[in-house]
Amino acid sequence: LIQVTDLRREYRVGEVSVPALGGVSLEIGHGEFVAVMGPSGSGKSTFMNLLGGLDRPSAGRYRLDGEDVTGLSADALAAVRNRTLGFVFQSFNLLPRASALENVALPLVYAGVKVAERQRRALAQLERVGLADRAHHRPSQLSGGQQQRVAIARALVNDPRLILADEPTGALDTLTSLELMALLQELNDNGITLVIVTHEHDIAAFARRVLSFRDGRVVEDRAVGAP
Amino acid sequence: LIQVTDLRREYRVGEVSVPALGGVSLEIGHGEFVAVMGPSGSGKSTFMNLLGGLDRPSAGRYRLDGEDVTGLSADALAAVRNRTLGFVFQSFNLLPRASALENVALPLVYAGVKVAERQRRALAQLERVGLADRAHHRPSQLSGGQQQRVAIARALVNDPRLILADEPTGALDTLTSLELMALLQELNDNGITLVIVTHEHDIAAFARRVLSFRDGRVVEDRAVGAP
Numbered sequence: 001l002i003q004v005t006d007l008r009r010e011y012r013v014g015e016v017s018v019p020a021l022g023g024v025s026l027e028i029g030h031g032e033f034v035a036v037m038g039p040s041g042s043g044k045s046t047f048m049n050l051l052g053g054l055d056r057p058s059a060g061r062y063r064l065d066g067e068d069v070t071g072l073s074a075d076a077l078a079a080v081r082n083r084t085l086g087f088v089f090q091s092f093n094l095l096p097r098a099s100a101l102e103n104v105a106l107p108l109v110y111a112g113v114k115v116a117e118r119q120r121r122a123l124a125q126l127e128r129v130g131l132a133d134r135a136h137h138r139p140s141q142l143s144g145g146q147q148q149r150v151a152i153a154r155a156l157v158n159d160p161r162l163i164l165a166d167e168p169t170g171a172l173d174t175l176t177s178l179e180l181m182a183l184l185q186e187l188n189d190n191g192i193t194l195v196i197v198t199h200e201h202d203i204a205a206f207a208r209r210v211l212s213f214r215d216g217r218v219v220e221d222r223a224v225g226a227p
Numbered sequence: 228l229i230q231v232t233d234l235r236r237e238y239r240v241g242e243v244s245v246p247a248l249g250g251v252s253l254e255i256g257h258g259e260f261v262a263v264m265g266p267s268g269s270g271k272s273t274f275m276n277l278l279g280g281l282d283r284p285s286a287g288r289y290r291l292d293g294e295d296v297t298g299l300s301a302d303a304l305a306a307v308r309n310r311t312l313g314f315v316f317q318s319f320n321l322l323p324r325a326s327a328l329e330n331v332a333l334p335l336v337y338a339g340v341k342v343a344e345r346q347r348r349a350l351a352q353l354e355r356v357g358l359a360d361r362a363h364h365r366p367s368q369l370s371g372g373q374q375q376r377v378a379i380a381r382a383l384v385n386d387p388r389l390i391l392a393d394e395p396t397g398a399l400d401t402l403t404s405l406e407l408m409a410l411l412q413e414l415n416d417n418g419i420t421l422v423i424v425t426h427e428h429d430i431a432a433f434a435r436r437v438l439s440f441r442d443g444r445v446v447e448d449r450a451v452g453a454p
């Protein structure tokens with residue numbers, strides 16, 4: 001499903017070039033469950049943003065489901081993103097003036113789904129993460145963990161084949177984290193591919209493969225858990 | 228240092244009233260190291276915002292260092308906050324158009340410190356959290372864990388007597404989290420009072436007392452660790 005070849009990303013800050021991602025080459029197959037770990041600043045979010053088509057590499061190639069997406073226009077990339085994947089951002093990226101329900105429904109607006117159907121599906125996802133009673137709160141009227149769960153619900157609402165989640169349990173207590181992982185596990189059992197950035201080993205334990213980043217490179221790539 | 232009596236906070240959302248904090252009564256002495264735990268949405272951040280003078284209770288009283296702060300004007304509250312405490316927000320709250328250095332120096336601007344001294348002290352705190360080489364990056368040019376560390380450095384820069392930290396290791400990998408806790412431990416050894424919200428038991432283990440929240444109330448208050 002995912003194939004990256006010598007993927008690189010440098011940022012310019014004033015006159016300096018920050019090498020956020022060195023050459024990363026790897027493949028992730030359909031239905032895999034991969035955990036991404038590594039120190040703060042090691043390139044995990046940069047890598048996830050490239051996988052999610054939210055950013056373009058400085059060099060290297062990225063094939064998603066057999067199609068080279070490296071050269072696509074912004075619009076074409078947005079269309080692929082909308083129909084194929086769900087993204088949970090490290091800092092949630094919710095629209096501040098929209099309610100939880102409207103935030104969760106947003107991918108369905110892009111997908112051309114009619115309003116009554118959007119509301120029904122968005123509410124179903126909110127129920128799944130235990131937030132049906134917060135549907136009309138705006139993000140500033142939600143706790144940190146509630147905002148995170150709204151971001152997760154939004155990533156699920158369009159039935160994506162691939163879920164990219166950047167620290168999805170960062171703001172959640174242990175019990176809520178385990179409930180979320182059980183939900184993600186169930187999605188994976190049904191064939192959905194998961195790539196999850198986490199710094200918690202208890203969360204990484206749900207995955208079947210762990211990629212470890214350090215200084216913008218993958219330094220370890222191992223299978224974990226029961227076969 | 229901290230004394231709250233029947234502290235309550237309700238929010239209005241449309242026609243509904245959300246009881247975020249029921250009556251909380253407790254005291255925290257000088258030099259204590261307290262961990263605050265509890266499920267998502269149980270009132271932890273609401274409680275911390277009240278302790279930090281960033282919000283006013285709907286009912287109840289709050290004495291900080293012997294002074295009733297419940298009735299203070301916004302300006303008087305800001306002055307107390309600036310000279311007494313450092314606050315690490317769950318969502319960092321960094322100024323997006325300012326560099327890491329400028330963000331860390333901000334409390335010193337309010338304290339009337341001159342520019343050269345501000346820069347020196349801000350850089351010292353950035354070094355402490357391992358980010359001297361990111362001093363001129365803006366928040367959007369930093370990783371999640373780097374933004375969190377800038378928020379921590381900002382909370383320390385004015386040598387506060389009380390540090391209120393809401394999930395300060397939420398975006399940090401294990402090693403960086405432990406380095407941060409060692410730093411906070413050292414501050415506590417030097418007499419600084421710490422109140423830390425965390426959902427990670429490994430982090431709570433550094434504290435000597437744990438407050439557990441559920442549905443807006445403190446349901447458990449116990450001493451932990453070696454005497």
Ligand SMILES: Nc1ncnc2c1ncn2[C@@H]1O[C@H](COP(=O)(O)OP(=O)(O)OP(=O)(O)O)[C@@H](O)[C@H]1O
Binds near residue numbers: 239
């Ligand atoms: N501004 C607001 N308006 C309305 N309701 C709010 C507001 N802020 C918080 N709430 C509600 O108050 C309750 C407590 O929120 P709080 O942020 O204190 O929880 P928390 O314990 O910090 O949770 P988390 O661990 O997820 O950060 C939540 O149910 C939340 O929906």
Ligand SMILES: Nc1ncnc2c1ncn2[C@@H]1O[C@H](COP(=O)(O)OP(=O)(O)OP(=O)(O)O)[C@@H](O)[C@H]1O
Binds near residue numbers: 398
């Ligand atoms: N827009 C940007 N401009 C400049 N440098 C950036 C930018 N975004 C990230 N960086 C730098 O690139 C490096 C990698 O960042 P990235 O966000 O990928 O790290 P990360 O592994 O996700 O870290 P964390 O665990 O803290 O979230 C960091 O050193 C960061 O300072």
Ligand SMILES: [Mg+2]
Binds near residue numbers: 045370371
């Ligand atoms: Mg990151």
Ligand SMILES: [Mg+2]
Binds near residue numbers: 145271272273393
């Ligand atoms: Mg909170």
